[in-house]
Amino acid sequence: MSRNPYAVNIPSMEEMLLGKKPTRRKKTTKKPTKSVKKKFTLTTSTRRLITKEVGKCENCNDKKSLEVHHIKKESDGGSNTLNNLIVLCHECHKDKAHRGSLSATEQRRKIRKRSVKLQNGIKVIINQAKKRQQKTTTKKKTTTKKTTRRKKPDSIYDFPVYEPQKLKF
Numbered sequence: 001m002s003r004n005p006y007a008v009n010i011p012s013m014e015e016m017l018l019g020k021k022p023t024r025r026k027k028t029t030k031k032p033t034k035s036v037k038k039k040f041t042l043t044t045s046t047r048r049l050i051t052k053e054v055g056k057c058e059n060c061n062d063k064k065s066l067e068v069h070h071i072k073k074e075s076d077g078g079s080n081t082l083n084n085l086i087v088l089c090h091e092c093h094k095d096k097a098h099r100g101s102l103s104a105t106e107q108r109r110k111i112r113k114r115s116v117k118l119q120n121g122i123k124v125i126i127n128q129a130k131k132r133q134q135k136t137t138t139k140k141k142t143t144t145k146k147t148t149r150r151k152k153p154d155s156i157y158d159f160p161v162y163e164p165q166k167l168k169f
Contacts, residue, residue, distance in 0.1 A: 040079075040080050040129070040130050040133060041080065041133070042068065042080050042085075042129070043129065046125065046126070046129040047067075047068045049125045049129075050068050050085065050087060050122055050125055050126075051066040051067070051068060051087050053118065053121045053122055053125060054066070054087040054118065054122070056087075057087065057088050057089035057092055058086050058087050058088060058110045058111070058114075059088055059089070059092040059096065059102060059110065060089060060091075060092055062089040062091070062092075063089075064089060064090075065089055065090040066087050066088070066089055066090075067087070067088055067089070067090060067093045068085055068086075068087055069085070069086050069087070069088050069093050069097050069107075070084055070085060071084050071085075071086060071104050071107045071108060071111075072084055072104070080126065081126070082111075082119060082122050082123055082126065083108075083111060085122070086107050086110060086111055
C-alpha cells in the first residue's frame with residue numbers, strides 16, 4: 001500500500017485548542033504469516049515401490065518379506081528421506097534393528113554402500129510420492145450445481161397452461 005503524498009494530517013479538537021502539533025499515524029506493517037508444511041508420510045504403496053526397487057535386505061541379502069525401516073524414528077524427529085530409510089527383511093527388522101543388535105551407525109554404513117543407480121531410483125520414488133501428496137492436499141473440492149433454465153416463451157401464447165386438478169372424495 002502506498003501513501004498518498006497529498007494527504008493532510010487534520011489535527012483533533014484537543015490539538016487545536018491546546019496548540020499541540022498533530023501526531024502522525026504509525027505505519028501498520030503486516031507480519032508475514034508462517035506457512036506450516038505438512039510432513040510427508042510414507043504410504044504403503046510408496047513402501048512397496050521402495051522395497052521393489054531395492055529388491056533385497058540391505059543387511060543379509062534375503063529377498064523375502066521386505067520392510068522399510070526408519071533408522072531414526074519419525075516420532076523422534078526422523079524424516080522420510082533417502083538417508084534415513086533402509087530396506088530390511090522381516091527377521092532383520094524385528095530382531096536386529098528394533099532389538100539393538102544392528103546399530104544405527106551400521107545401518108548408515110550400509111546405506112552409504114548403495115549404488116548411485118539405486119539411490120537415484122529411491123529418490124525418484126520419494127519425490128513422486130511427495131508431489132502426489134502435495135497435489136491431494138492442495139486440491140479443493142468444488143461442486144457445481146447444474147441449473148436448468150426455462151426456455152423463454154416467444155409469444156404470450158407459449159406460456160404453459162395449467163388445468164385445475166379434480167379432487168377425489
